[in-house]
Amino acid sequence: MLLRYIARRLVLVVPVALGVTLLAFFSIHLVPGDPARTFLGDRATPQTVAALHRAWGLDHPIPVQYWLFMDRLFHGNLGQSLYYQSSVAGLIISRLPVTLLLLAYAAAGAVLISVPLALAAARRPDGIADQAVRAVGIVGIGMPSFWVGTILIIVLALHAGLFPVAGYGSSLPGHLWSLVLPGLTVAISIAPMLVRSLRTAMIDALNSDYVAFARAKGAGGTAVLLRYGLRNASISAVSILGINIGFLVGGTLVIENVFALPGLGSLMVQSVLDRDFPVVQGITLIFAVIVVLVYLLTDVAYALLDPRVRLG
Amino acid sequence: MKRTLTSALAAGALSVAVAACGSSGTSPSTSSTSTAGAPQRGGTLIFARSADILSLDPTQITDNESIWASENIFEPLFASAPNGKTLVPWLATSYTLSPNHLVWTFHLRHGVRFATGAPLTSADVKFSIERVSAKATNPFAFIDAAIKSITTPDKYTVVITTKYPWAPLLADVALFANGILPANYGGESEAQFFAHPYGTGPFRVQQWVKGSQLVLVRNPYYWQKGKPYLSKVIFTDVPNDNTRSLQLQGGQAQIDEFPPFSAISQLQHTSGIKVDIFPSSRTDFLEFNEAHKPFQDVHVRRAISYALNRKAMIQAVLFGHGTPANSIISPALWGYDPSSPGIQYNLAAAKREMAQSSVPHGFSTTLLVGSGVTNEESLAQIIQAELKPLGIKVTLRPVDPNTEYTEIQNGQYDMAFNYDTTDIIDPDELISFSAMGGTTGQKTRALFTNYNNPQVDRWAEQAERTFSLSARKALYDKIQTQVANDAVMGYLYYSPFVYAVSTKVHGFTVYPTGNYHLENVWLSH
Secondary structure: OHHHHHHHHHHHHHHHHHHHHHHHHHHHHHOOOOHHHHHHHHHOOHHHHHHHHHHOOOOOOHHHHHHHHHHHHHOOOOOEOOOOOOEHHHHHHHHHHHHHHHHHHHHHHHHHHHHHHHHHHHHOOOOHHHHHHHHHHHHHHHOOHHHHHHHHHHHHHHHOOOOOOOOOOOOHHHHHHHOHHHHHHHHHHHHHHHHHHHHHHHHHHHOOHHHHHHHHOOOOHHHHHHHHHHHHHHHHHHHHHHHOHHHHHHHHHHHHHHOOOOOHHHHHHHHHHHOOHHHHHHHHHHHHHHHHHHHHHHHHHHHHHOOOOOOO | OEOOHHHHHHOOOOOHHHHHOOOOOOOOOOOOOOOOOOOOOOOEEEEEEOOOOOOOOOOOOOEHHHHHHHOOOOOOOEEEOOOOOOEEEOOEEEEEEOOOOOEEEEEEOOOOEOOOOOEOOHHHHHHHHHHHOOOOOOOOHHHHOOEEEEEEEEOOEEEEEEOOOOOOHHHHHOOHHHOOOOHHHHHOOHHHHHHOOOOOOOEEEEEEEOOOEEEEEEOOOOOOOOOOOOOEEEEEEOOOHHHHHHHHHOOOOOEEEOOOHHHHHHHHOOOOEEEEEEOOOOEEEEEEOOOOOOOOOHHHHHHHHHHOOHHHHHHHHHOOOOEEOOOOOOOOOOOOOOOOOOOOOOHHHHHHHHHHOOOOOOEEEEEEEEOOOHHHHHHHHHHHHHHHHHOEEEEEEEEOHHHHHHHHHOOOOOEEEEEEOOOOOOHHHHHHHHOOOOOOOOOOHHHHOOOOOHHHHHHHHHHHHOOOHHHHHHHHHHHHHHHHHOOOEEEEEEOOEEEEEEOOEEOOOEOOOOOEOHHHOEEOO
16 A cells, blocks of 8 residues: 555656756746857957857757757756766766755754753743743844854864864765764754744643643653653644755755755755856756655655654 | 855855854964974865865866866976966976977976886876877867977977967967876776876876775875875865864864855964965956947946945955956066056046946946855945946856856846956967957957957967967067956956965965965975
């Protein structure tokens, strides 16, 4: 049952991806700006500009360029980066793990921060802990993530020496250690939203009949909190994290810049500014697939956590 | 050299963070000369830079980071001297020029070897230089346009024959694009070679992670005995200005490329760090599109140039680290005329020019501004205010930097910010792009201003064919005077290259073309 559902959803990835490539292609091509002229800068002689247009296929009308792009795509070829002059697939493969790991750290960090805070807040609504958590949340939403990142670097890396000062490191342990601060920064940026929703979900759970019944039977405060509040609220947490994957991915763009991480976000920004069309199209496609897969994972996790939910 | 787009955006980040961690320190340091004793061998230099390396193929690169990295791997026959005003023998020890000025015979240095140990021969030189103009899409193909043929009569002799007498040839040959590779990629395929490129230069590539870092290791066969001192150089890509500074302060990098001008004074007061300021070949200016009214009127252009308070701009944008520009050529270059009459601030003269112009009561116009390019945004506001007293109403048009380039080159602007530099130690490249109009020079319509003065074109072409240094200088002086009087551009300022460097680094010098010879750098332990 579940497997059939997953298979059906996976098939739906294809039309979504196609729609996204269409949108991405036309938006980046219709925006003014010529990659050949930027590549050559003030050494843009008319002959070289024309030669680059021909070599990069930019002298065809846009629908023809789209057709050529889709033709290459169906043969499994994402094309060549105009600026790097190496394969787009290669660029994406080398940078995708960085972004995925960062997202994983961010999600894990967000949960680790939000759940205890939400529990503390929901335990006694409008109590001191609750007020404090809500205040911190409001401040948190106001802090720009690049500022938070820089402050974390200064305090924990520069002065305390616990972490490297940005960068990605040069070995697997180095990579994993370098991602802690950036992951924490993204987690902090999404935590206020998560805490709020978790808190509300937990309060609702704790006000329900079955909890009142459990208390009447003599179950202790903490046991009730953890067993009922947490389990039910985790469903909300999963949904909120999943739906906000777009926000999370967007958040990584700025963080990759601050922490000098060679991820897809920074490559995307650079390529849009450079009008490196094949790279922009390739990354948009990958992001679209990631988002759709995360939605699928969210729904599946939801079904696994809540036995009442029937998928399909 | 092209401007990097993302670093312009990253320059908009906070400098509060940097200020917060500056410690009380020693007296401010100025451009340093190394008096720290004999060079020590060994060590790894981590060089944090503001943008990524796109390619290491010298015939394909236009961005600074790629160029300056490739120059430590591949070397040319002749190279620029540190002051940027003359050329010195490098892979060639000498040359002779035939009486008809068409045949240049270069004698190669003996004992030069590639990083594999293979000796440098004339075949390598012919292979490399012919590659530069092999494809129409090669960005610097134009630099070798005068070359008719290259022959190799023996292992140590290269003969370059030009199509016409061409005085800038030596400077052209010294360009980074003409750096020498092993012939036929040393037996590898082109793709294999450029995955781990090597040349005769002080370093070769050990590892290259795009977007992250390029790791260079010492070339054990390097022809300058005893050099390089460093064992390793790592170029890292750290686009955020604050983060680069923090890495320098935390010891994770020893050189920070281009800290913001606003951070210079605070960095100078940080212990363990010195700020090195080097003259550059860069001239910043305001361009006028003479195909749009009323910029065809020289009085309008002169009036606007008179109204620009360059000292105020230098203070606002460069925090005092710059000088007002009086010529299209920078003082760091051979050929610069110190008495070039580039118009300077004089509001009374501005009003007089306006009175003589076709629009004495002023007019409305637009100024193209690179959105996110902090300097341009500040300068635009200053200029808008400074032109008001003349009755000129300026509307700012912010566009992203890529669109900005396209619109300038397509002539879709009234006024715009632009700048020029040179890649070679000769005024010819710069003049052929920026001063020659119509179908002459590089056909870029005097850097897209649509200025067209046949007299200037004739002087420029004459300077290309004349071999007497003093005669060429006289011609370039005439050109500078003419374009300054014609106010083709409103020259703004000359700005330097700024590097924040650990006090452990010695021998680091940046040439006016922006490049550095890392074989001279050493770290004290």
